[in-house]
Amino acid sequence: MNEPRGPYAPIGVPASPYGPPYPPRQHKTSGLAIAALVLGLVGCLPLALLPAIILGIVALTQTGPGKRPGRGLAIGGLAAAGVWTVGWVALLGNTMADPVHYTASPPSSGCATPSPGYANVCTLKPGECFEQPAVNGTYTSVELTACGGTHSTEVIGTFTAPDGPWPGEEKLKAEALTQCERIMAKNVDRSRLDAVGADAYLSYAGPERVGWERGVRTVHCTIHSPGSQLTGSVLAAGADLSIPTG
Structure with a gap:
């Protein structure tokens, strides 16, 4: 058998007449x-x-x-x-999460401006007298009156309740009792109160829950006579009328 002559390629290895293959395609980053x-x-x-x-x-x-x-x-x-x-x-x-959580704010933000001749928890001052409304529950303002005439209530001092969430009426009442007894012992002339001969007792005027959650913390200590039998001031000479009362 004659052997083939000339160049040849090994069996199973195809010739590559077109040069080396192209490199794989590179994908771009997504x-x-x-x-x-x-x-x-x-x-x-x-x-x-x-x-x-x-x-x-x-x-x-x-x-x-x-x-x-x-x-x-x-x-x-x-x-x-x-x-x-x-x-x-x-x-x-x-x-x-806590809808009862309060945001502290200036006391004035929790009170509306009262009408002339009236006051509310934000505007009352020690030494002022007023007629307390004959209602059960809360009231937003009181009518101021001259202490020399007949009146039902006199503010004998003021304190600031501790900051925090609304304590509830009972806890606020207990705090007011403690603070107001201290202020009464300091500011009230007991001989004047006894001379009046009226049915009077220690009380207070403070914020309700809505006012408290708007930042009102002022509580006023008062001497109150249900029958409006007070005449003249019950304050002692040189009483401390600062706000809060020291």
Whole structure:
């Protein structure tokens, strides 16, 4: 048998007349993964969180082995968005969980300006006299009157209740009893009170719950006569009329 002559290629190894093969195509990093990471990192803006989560989830389906690069970026964006979400939920929970939580504010914000000749818990002053309304429950203002004439109530001093959530009527009443007994012993001339011969007792005027939650903490100690039998002031000479009364 004659042997073939000339150049040949080994069997099973095809000739490559067109040169070396092209390199594999390089995929670009997923733009959605990049966007998810950026939005996740700026999660301090609540509106960016939902888009970051959505884009991150979509980017996970586009990236990974054999797909476009950027899976780590997508995971990072989802993780950052998750951290910011937990932080925002915790913050909102702390500020909204307790609807009774008060916000301290200047006393004037809890009171309306009374009509001329009237006063409320924010405007009453030690030494003033007034007619207490003959009603059961709360009242918003009282009519001022001259202490030299007949009246039902005189303010003998003022104290500021401790700051905090609304204590309830009973606790506020107990605090008022303690403070007002101290102020009465300091400011009231018992001989004047006894000389009046009226049915009078120690009382107080303070904020109700709505006023308290608006920042009102002023409580006025009073001497009150249900039959408006007081005539003249019961205060001692040199009584402490400061607010609060020391």
